[in-house]
Amino acid sequence: xxxxxxxxxxxxxxxxxxxxxxxxxxxxxxxxxxxxxxxxxxxxxxxxxxxxxxxxxxxxxxxxxxxxxxxxxxxxxxxxxxxxxxxxxxxxxxxxxxxxxxxxxxxxxxxxxxxxxxxxxxxxxxxxxxxxxxxxxxxxxxxxxxxx
Amino acid sequence: xxxxxxxxxxxxxxxxxxxxxxxxxxxxxxxxxxxxxxxxxxxxxxxxxxxxxxxxxxxxxxxxxxxxxxxxxxxxxxxxxxxxxxxxxxxxxxxxxxxxxxxxxxxxxxxxxxxxxxxxxxxxxxxxxxxxxxxxxxxxxxxxxxxxxxxxxxxxxxxxxxxxxxxxxxxxxxxxxxxxxxxxxxxxxxxxxxxxxxxxxxxxxxxxxxxxxxxxxxxxxxxxxxxxxxxxxxxxxxxxxxxxxxxxxxxxxxxxxxxxxxxxxxxxxxxxxxxxxxxxxxxxxxxxxxxxxxxxxxxxxxxxxxxxxxxxxxxxxxxxxxxxxxxxxxxxxxxxxxxxxxxxxxxxxxxxxxxxxxxxxxxxxxxxxxxxxxxxxxxxxxxxxxxxxxxxxxxxxxxxxxxxxxxxxxxxxxxxxxxxxxxxxxxxxxxxxxxxxxxxxxxxxxxxxxxxxxxxxxxxxxxxxxxxxxxxxxxxxxxxxxxxxxxxx
Ligand code: HEM
Ligand code: HEM
Numbered sequence: 001x002x003x004x005x006x007x008x009x010x011x012x013x014x015x016x017x018x019x020x021x022x023x024x025x026x027x028x029x030x031x032x033x034x035x036x037x038x039x040x041x042x043x044x045x046x047x048x049x050x051x052x053x054x055x056x057x058x059x060x061x062x063x064x065x066x067x068x069x070x071x072x073x074x075x076x077x078x079x080x081x082x083x084x085x086x087x088x089x090x091x092x093x094x095x096x097x098x099x100x101x102x103x104x105x106x107x108x109x110x111x112x113x114x115x116x117x118x119x120x121x122x123x124x125x126x127x128x129x130x131x132x133x134x135x136x137x138x139x140x141x142x143x144x145x146x147x148x
Numbered sequence: 149x150x151x152x153x154x155x156x157x158x159x160x161x162x163x164x165x166x167x168x169x170x171x172x173x174x175x176x177x178x179x180x181x182x183x184x185x186x187x188x189x190x191x192x193x194x195x196x197x198x199x200x201x202x203x204x205x206x207x208x209x210x211x212x213x214x215x216x217x218x219x220x221x222x223x224x225x226x227x228x229x230x231x232x233x234x235x236x237x238x239x240x241x242x243x244x245x246x247x248x249x250x251x252x253x254x255x256x257x258x259x260x261x262x263x264x265x266x267x268x269x270x271x272x273x274x275x276x277x278x279x280x281x282x283x284x285x286x287x288x289x290x291x292x293x294x295x296x297x298x299x300x301x302x303x304x305x306x307x308x309x310x311x312x313x314x315x316x317x318x319x320x321x322x323x324x325x326x327x328x329x330x331x332x333x334x335x336x337x338x339x340x341x342x343x344x345x346x347x348x349x350x351x352x353x354x355x356x357x358x359x360x361x362x363x364x365x366x367x368x369x370x371x372x373x374x375x376x377x378x379x380x381x382x383x384x385x386x387x388x389x390x391x392x393x394x395x396x397x398x399x400x401x402x403x404x405x406x407x408x409x410x411x412x413x414x415x416x417x418x419x420x421x422x423x424x425x426x427x428x429x430x431x432x433x434x435x436x437x438x439x440x441x442x443x444x445x446x447x448x449x450x451x452x453x454x455x456x457x458x459x460x461x462x463x464x465x466x467x468x469x470x471x472x473x474x475x476x477x478x479x480x481x482x483x484x485x486x487x488x489x490x491x492x493x494x495x496x497x498x499x500x501x502x503x504x505x506x507x508x509x510x511x512x513x514x515x516x517x518x519x520x521x522x523x524x525x526x527x528x529x530x531x532x533x534x535x536x537x538x539x540x541x542x543x544x545x546x547x548x549x550x551x552x553x554x555x556x557x558x559x560x561x562x563x564x565x566x567x568x569x570x571x572x573x574x575x576x577x578x579x580x581x582x583x584x585x586x587x588x589x590x591x592x593x594x595x596x597x598x599x600x601x602x603x604x605x606x607x608x609x610x611x612x613x614x615x616x617x618x619x620x621x622x623x624x625x626x627x628x629x630x631x632x633x634x635x636x637x
Binding site: 001005006007010011013014015017018020021022024025028029031032035036039040042045049050053054056057058059060061062063064066067068069070071072073074075076077105109110111112113115117134137138139140142143144145146147148 | 179182183185186187190191194195196197199200259260263268269272274275276277280333335336337338339340341342377378380381382384385387388389391392393394395396398399402403404405406407408409410411412414478479481482483484486487557558559560561562565566567568569572
């Protein structure tokens with residue numbers, strides 16, 4: 001770097017630029033918090049949905065699956081699993097999930113395994129409610145297709 | 149020799165960091181095999197358990213490495229003894245015990261039982277990527293970080309406030325502060341995710357870059373003797389650009405998880421600038437080495453410093469840019485492309501900076517001011533190339549896997565897209581190739597560890613005797629710091 005560009009100028013870029021960028025981030029975050037309620041339809045977070053999120057975390061489902069594209073890449077995306085198997089019916093999806101959770105681990109040699117979590121049927125319904133709620137978040141139309 | 153006795157507290161930090169690194173790679177190999185042979189070690193080590201051990205060990209060993217670096221370089225820069233070596237030693241054992249207990253918990257207790265055992269329901273923070281630790285462990289991490297920042301801060305307060313020390317301290321305090329967002333876990337998944345990134349993104353693409361820049365600048369001063377003024381100017385510009393691009397660049401994670409549409413623009417534009425500071429780091433490192441004032445006999449430390457700049461740029465800059473624009477990320481989000489980038493960036497920037505300073509400082513702490521004997525440096529040089537080529541191979545294979553995954557599973561319409569599981573089966577040959585590069589990487593790591601024990605007593609003495617054979621001003625490694633005293637602010 002040339003000598004006309006002094007260390008003081010460099011320091012000002014760091015302090016000034018860093019501070020300005022942080023303020024911009026705070027401003028955008030403030031605005032996001034304002035508009036988010038319309039996009040995340042939080043009014044539909046029932047106790048069952050909240051409990052479902054707790055179970056999702058307690059069993060570390062995110063250690064194999066992605067949800068909205070974040071997590072692990074070992075097993076299918078689940079933010080849209082309701083769209084994939086529900087056919088628009090919450091009842092149908094719940095009975096699908098009951099069957100799926102009860103059947104684990106599938107006895108297919110060499111295939112990737114999902115553990116048996118020994119959840120009660122009420123807990124599986126909570127998980128289903130959580131996944132249904134998640135599928136309805138406005139996420140700018142991601143993923144591109146229903147395979148996720 | 150070593151300038152201050154208290155710098156020696158860094159030694160166990162580096163040794164423990166490398167031990168955890170070895171553990172991380174073991175579990176990486178296990179997962180690499182589970183990707184191909186799905187039921188390997190099932191039900192004893194399910195994939196999610198291997199994954200959290202792999203990633204948590206990674207984070208913890210990098211942080212151990214950062215702490216060791218700080219304990220080594222802060223007293224030297226400040227030109228005073230560390231405020232409290234005892235506190236540093238106690239915190240080493242607290243952190244090590246918390247880390248080991250947590251990993252053993254992951255390994256031997258089913259995760260849901262671990263959550264119950266540690267009373268997660270009282271203050272739920274578990275079960276989120278990278279933040280799987282029980283809440284109690286998280287509190288322990290905060291305690292360790294606070295004690296650490298206090299110790300480092302007091303040391304700097306007493307001594308010279310060099311630019312390197314101030315930048316490093318800002319980075320370390322930032323690390324501790326942003327970790328606090330790990331305790332915010334609302335019922336609303338969108339809010340949860342929004343602030344989860346305030347830990348993960350504001351770490352790796354924010355404050356950790358300050359730590360990276362400071363450690364790199366310190367090592368470069370030591371191994372090249374280039375004027376502090378020049379190095380400090382570059383450091384300011386690099387980290388300035390990192391913050392300007394990286395803070396709002398966080399928007400590249402807000403495309404598809406709920407936040408509004410303007411993030412598509414803001415995130416794309418700002419994050420597209422993020423490669424710039426990484427590129428400048430390459431220019432900076434090569435310029436400084438080209439203009440070096442002496443040949444440091446610890447040649448491999450110079451190689452590591454240059455390697456960090458290059459590999460960090462490839463991983464964060466090139467592989468980051470590859471998928472950071474919203475129209476591209478729409479297809480790559482959460483595929484093997486993400487894994488490719490995550491590996492090369494973490495390794496190139498953060499794993500390699502820790503090995504850089506380890507390579508420079510460990511010999512000095514072991515009474516070898518001019519570095520390890522040439523026989524040991526040769527083994528270390530092999531390990532450098534094996535690890536770099538191994539990691540580049542892993543990255544390229546994962547990139548091919550990701551591109552193919554996108555073509556089969558993401559691009560076609562609903563009627564024609566293959567399911568996730570069918571797609572993964574088609575990728576198995578590529579996963580074999582990834583695993584092969586993983587084995588090469590492991591060979592490199594083993595060689596690295598072995599290099600600490602290479603070299604006869606005579607060779608070590610001969611290397612050290614280089615000291616008396618050169619004119620004093622040409623001697624590196626034995627620098628008492630006095631020569632750059634007058635220039636420090
Ligand atoms: C033998 C070499 C290695 C192998 C076979 C390996 C394998 C893996 C696998 C299979 C995953 C999980 C991907 C998924 O979620 O499906 C993973 C995750 C990860 N590994 Fe490694 N790994 C290796 C070395 C490393 C090294 C050296 C680093 C960094 C220094 C690293 C950093 C990471 C990170 C950051 C993640 C999380 C990625 C993300 O969330 O996108 N790994 N690794
Ligand atoms: C050394 C610095 C960096 C490190 C250690 C790093 C690490 C990571 C990791 C581990 C992930 C995966 C997170 C997850 O599991 O969800 C990730 C995601 C991502 N990174 Fe980086 N990164 C760095 C710098 C960058 C830069 C400079 C850019 C942009 C130019 C970038 C762009 C991205 C994007 C767009 C994603 C999201 C991928 C997705 O949609 O799935 N990263 N990074």
